[in-house]
Amino acid sequence: MQKMKLVVVGNGMAGMRVVEELLKIAPDIYDITVFGDEPYPNYNRIMLSPVLANEQTIDDIILNSRAWYTENNITLHTSARINKIDRKHRVVTAEDGTTAEYDRLLIATGSKPFMLPITGANLDGVLGYRDIKDTNAMIATAKKYQHAIVIGGGLLGLEAANGLKIQGMEVTVVHKNEWLLEKQLDKTAGKMLQKNLEAKGLKFLLKTNTQEIIGKKRVEKVKFTDGLEVSADLVVMAVGIRPNFALAESAGIYCNRGIVVNDTMQTYDPRIYAVGECVAHRGISYGLVAPLFEMAKVCATHLANFGIGLYKGSVTSTKLKVTGIDLFSAGDFGNADDGREEIVLHDAVGGVYKKLVIKDDKIIGSVLYGDTADGAWYFKMLRDGKPIHEIRDHLMFGQDSLGNTGHQGQDKAAAMTNEMEVCGCNGVCKGTIVKAIQDQGLFSIDDVKKQTKAGSSCGSCVGLVEQILASTLGGGYAPPSTSKVVCGCTEKNHEEVRAEVRTHKYLNIPDAMKGMGWRTPNGCATCRPALNYYLLSTWPHEAVDDPQSRFINERVHANIQKDGTYSVIPRMYGGVTSPDQLRKIADVADKYAVPMVKVTGGQRIDLLGVKKEDLVDMWKDLDMPSGYAYAKGIRTVKTCVGSEFCRFGTQNSTQMGIDIEKAFDHMWAPHKVKFAVSGCPRNCAESGIKDVGIIGVDSGWEIYVGGNGGIKTEVAQFLCKVKTSDEVLEYSGAFIQIYREEARYLDRTVHWIERVGLEYVKQRVLADAEGRKAAYERLLYALQGAVNPWAERVEKREQHKEFETITV
Amino acid sequence: MSNWVKVASFEDIPKLGARVVRTKDIEIGVFRTEDDRIFAINNTCPHKGGPLSQGIVYGDKVACPLHSWKISLVDGKAEEPDVGETACFNTKIEDGFVYLELKA
Numbered sequence: 001m002q003k004m005k006l007v008v009v010g011n012g013m014a015g016m017r018v019v020e021e022l023l024k025i026a027p028d029i030y031d032i033t034v035f036g037d038e039p040y041p042n043y044n045r046i047m048l049s050p051v052l053a054n055e056q057t058i059d060d061i062i063l064n065s066r067a068w069y070t071e072n073n074i075t076l077h078t079s080a081r082i083n084k085i086d087r088k089h090r091v092v093t094a095e096d097g098t099t100a101e102y103d104r105l106l107i108a109t110g111s112k113p114f115m116l117p118i119t120g121a122n123l124d125g126v127l128g129y130r131d132i133k134d135t136n137a138m139i140a141t142a143k144k145y146q147h148a149i150v151i152g153g154g155l156l157g158l159e160a161a162n163g164l165k166i167q168g169m170e171v172t173v174v175h176k177n178e179w180l181l182e183k184q185l186d187k188t189a190g191k192m193l194q195k196n197l198e199a200k201g202l203k204f205l206l207k208t209n210t211q212e213i214i215g216k217k218r219v220e221k222v223k224f225t226d227g228l229e230v231s232a233d234l235v236v237m238a239v240g241i242r243p244n245f246a247l248a249e250s251a252g253i254y255c256n257r258g259i260v261v262n263d264t265m266q267t268y269d270p271r272i273y274a275v276g277e278c279v280a281h282r283g284i285s286y287g288l289v290a291p292l293f294e295m296a297k298v299c300a301t302h303l304a305n306f307g308i309g310l311y312k313g314s315v316t317s318t319k320l321k322v323t324g325i326d327l328f329s330a331g332d333f334g335n336a337d338d339g340r341e342e343i344v345l346h347d348a349v350g351g352v353y354k355k356l357v358i359k360d361d362k363i364i365g366s367v368l369y370g371d372t373a374d375g376a377w378y379f380k381m382l383r384d385g386k387p388i389h390e391i392r393d394h395l396m397f398g399q400d401s402l403g404n405t406g407h408q409g410q411d412k413a414a415a416m417t418n419e420m421e422v423c424g425c426n427g428v429c430k431g432t433i434v435k436a437i438q439d440q441g442l443f444s445i446d447d448v449k450k451q452t453k454a455g456s457s458c459g460s461c462v463g464l465v466e467q468i469l470a471s472t473l474g475g476g477y478a479p480p481s482t483s484k485v486v487c488g489c490t491e492k493n494h495e496e497v498r499a500e501v502r503t504h505k506y507l508n509i510p511d512a513m514k515g516m517g518w519r520t521p522n523g524c525a526t527c528r529p530a531l532n533y534y535l536l537s538t539w540p541h542e543a544v545d546d547p548q549s550r551f552i553n554e555r556v557h558a559n560i561q562k563d564g565t566y567s568v569i570p571r572m573y574g575g576v577t578s579p580d581q582l583r584k585i586a587d588v589a590d591k592y593a594v595p596m597v598k599v600t601g602g603q604r605i606d607l608l609g610v611k612k613e614d615l616v617d618m619w620k621d622l623d624m625p626s627g628y629a630y631a632k633g634i635r636t637v638k639t640c641v642g643s644e645f646c647r648f649g650t651q652n653s654t655q656m657g658i659d660i661e662k663a664f665d666h667m668w669a670p671h672k673v674k675f676a677v678s679g680c681p682r683n684c685a686e687s688g689i690k691d692v693g694i695i696g697v698d699s700g701w702e703i704y705v706g707g708n709g710g711i712k713t714e715v716a717q718f719l720c721k722v723k724t725s726d727e728v729l730e731y732s733g734a735f736i737q738i739y740r741e742e743a744r745y746l747d748r749t750v751h752w753i754e755r756v757g758l759e760y761v762k763q764r765v766l767a768d769a770e771g772r773k774a775a776y777e778r779l780l781y782a783l784q785g786a787v788n789p790w791a792e793r794v795e796k797r798e799q800h801k802e803f804e805t806i807t808v
Numbered sequence: 809m810s811n812w813v814k815v816a817s818f819e820d821i822p823k824l825g826a827r828v829v830r831t832k833d834i835e836i837g838v839f840r841t842e843d844d845r846i847f848a849i850n851n852t853c854p855h856k857g858g859p860l861s862q863g864i865v866y867g868d869k870v871a872c873p874l875h876s877w878k879i880s881l882v883d884g885k886a887e888e889p890d891v892g893e894t895a896c897f898n899t900k901i902e903d904g905f906v907y908l909e910l911k912a
Binding site for chain 2: 450451457520521522523524525528529548549550551552556560562563564612801802804805806807808
């Protein structure tokens with residue numbers, strides 16, 4: 001079949017991001033031709049400031065080398081500016097006469113620096129700051145001349161000024177407002193920034209407008225409206241950018257201060273798409289890289305004919321890329337009194353200023369100066385509109401929820417040296433991550449995880465990795481929204497998938513994938529287990545369990561070990577065993593020469609190093625139920641001795657534990673679920689770090705939820721106090737059932753509660769008595785008739801041939 | 809010299825699953841994709857030696873059960889950015905039986 005022709009006008013970050021996304025999801029449907037008016041392949045424009053500041057070189061910031069275009073069969077024309085689009089014949093023509101036909105056209109012509117329309121703006125030595133050419137011109141000028149004036153005290157202007165200073169020039173920044181970065185900072189932070197930059201040697205003229213640039217051939221001086229004249233050899237205009245849409249407009253495509261696109265990034269000509277700084281989407285043009293990438297992703301899915309994904313606009317945040325200056329800003333922080341509240345921390349001597357603007361229980365703006373470690377965290381809450389009243393008291397003190405194990409207790413990436421280990425699982429140092437981000441042009445946590453492995457195992461260091469990404473990229477970083485796409489096989493997030501499974505009543509994986517438009521024929525190792533769980537938890541007794549979509553541990557009901565052997569852990573309800581059970585376990589351990597017998601953290605006995613082909617025989621000889629120690633589901637109920645023997649015990653915790661473990665046996669869940677029951681507040685069963693922790697007191701039982709003793713120790717939060725053991729079952733069962741029905745696959749209870757809030761959980765479990773009873777009933781219904789999987793496999797051996805090895 | 813060995817009936821290899829074939833020297837994973845193609849690769853992940861036959865099969869790939877490296881069933885290569893490769897074996901289906909070509 002003849003491939004369609006895709007022509008891309010604009011070889012910058014937005015256009016090439018679309019091509020990269022397209023190659024990922026539909027590599028074979030287009031012959032791709034790219035035109036760029038610069039002589040370089042695609043480079044990272046946001047890193048031009050570090051180049052000017054001698055921190056990186058042009059080679060460092062190339063994102064796609066020429067070899068990349070060749071490898072992907074992309075025809076690249078550099079130094080080729082397109083000056084005509086013939087929409088009738090679907091041909092574009094470059095200034096040098098090169099033509100290309102298209103079936104689909106992508107316009108990504110970016111923006112142009114806005115040049116003030118004043119006398120002298122066309123003199124030699126007057127520049128904008130946009131591309132490699134401008135950067136090189138500034139570096140060259142700095143070698144020959146002394147005095148620079150930067151017009152504009154915004155992000156770009158300050159980065160240019162800082163770079164020119166480092167290149168050895170005397171730099172004056174002229175700004176028309178009262179303080180710098182007035183779009184990003186309030187007055188206090190703006191003044192702090194000015195002080196720091198003055199200490200670096202920059203000079204400022206604030207509340208000053210430029211009238212005229214004076215010179216014969218080259219600029220000689222600049223005259224301001226107040227009459228002041230300052231001599232200058234170089235003038236950089238950084239007063240803003242304007243979408244570059246002249247080409248599109250000349251072709252008759254509807255433009256209004258930008259190329260007008262709909263939510264699919266399509267222009268008024270359905271064959272033509274546009275992305276990046278050249279577009280006006282819902283009336284807004286963006287000048288930061290993060291929104292461009294969001295647009296690119298959406299655009300690629302439409303070019304790939306998937307027809308899914310909508311771009312709905314972006315909330316942006318900014319950082320200034322000037323080494324040694326830490327500032328972060330997002331959202332709306334201006335002064336107005338329509339119900340806004342401010343939380344401010346200001347340490348003038350320490351150079352730290354933080355302001356959070358709150359309205360209707362949500363963060364709507366944030367300005368951080370001097371300490372920006374929590375910028376990404378605040379921004380995430382801002383974007384997601386998360387209610388903050390539960391954490392308001394310590395909001396200002398930052399996110400202390402970063403992991404504390406495996407990276408020396410560090411929770412501030414900025415304080416770490418390059419040699420310090422960030423990811424303790426995979427042995428990745430900070431320097432390795434920074435280098436990968438810079439050299440390979442990474443922009444997202446997922447990219448960093450994939451390329452460096454940091455954060456890809458236990459995940460405890462992801463917060464640190466995110467900080468490193470944010471500080472390395474500056475304004476290029478957009479933290480992911482908490483709405484999470486399941487995997488690359490679909491555009492849908494977990495909540496959307498769950499909702500569709502329910503409304504369309506999908507009962508098996510093929511139907512669900514087909515109905516929801518999965519891109520891959522049978523998913524991947526990420527989405528299949530999630531989907532299988534969603535089907536089973538939504539439609540118990542009706543949905544078809546697919547063993548091939550379960551991780552090996554759940555498929556064979558044993559835990560795989562590093563050498564490919566398995567471990568066998570029988571159920572011992574409540575951690576209580578008997579001489580008879582112990583004899584059986586000892587006999588089996590002898591008979592199968594089990595290399596290690598160990599007591600687990602959950603009070604069970606683990607037989608380690610078992611060969612797969614021995615599993616079924618062992619289960620037969622053991623004649624005990626499976627302990628589900630391998631399951632995303634109920635693991636163990638840990639108990640203390642309790643009132644039967646303990647001189648302090650107030651309640652029979654052992655029996656309560658046995659009752660819970662029996663009631664919820666065989667339960668699958670989004671992730672593992674651990675219970676504990678202690679008989680008194682001394683809490684010997686460690687109820688404070690369990691998904692559900694129960695503590696007996698003289699007058700009844702206290703129920704705590706959302707604890708976790710793992711990667712990051714999370715203390716369980718008090719849910720309620722009940723009187724009877726029946727109530728313990730009902731309340732904890734209802735809690736677990738709502739978690740089973742609403743959490744994302746692989747969320748522990750703590751992650752789910754973190755997202756929905758404890759208030760929500762209390763509302764569902766405590767305030768709504770009917771709802772609680774109904775949820776508990778649904779759990780009992782789901783567990784009805786569940787069988788011990790080990791016995792089932794012993795009985796139906798011939799149906800489980802996968803346990804047998806074929807010998808030839 | 810080719811050495812075709814009959815290993816199992818086609819139906820004994822589960823769809824989107826695998827069986828382990830043990831020769832005197834090595835273990836081979838024999839995989840069946842959803843569209844009923846049969847592939848055979850060394851049952852050892854190039855990363856840390858995980859038993860690939862126990863992984864989740866999707867498309868023409870398998871995710872190693874130990875650390876989720878994605879290995880192509882077609883050429884035994886690890887999916888980027890991981891780098892590594894495991895040996896592949898030719899397979900054929902005749903009269904409902906799966907044959908493996910072992911090195912003579």
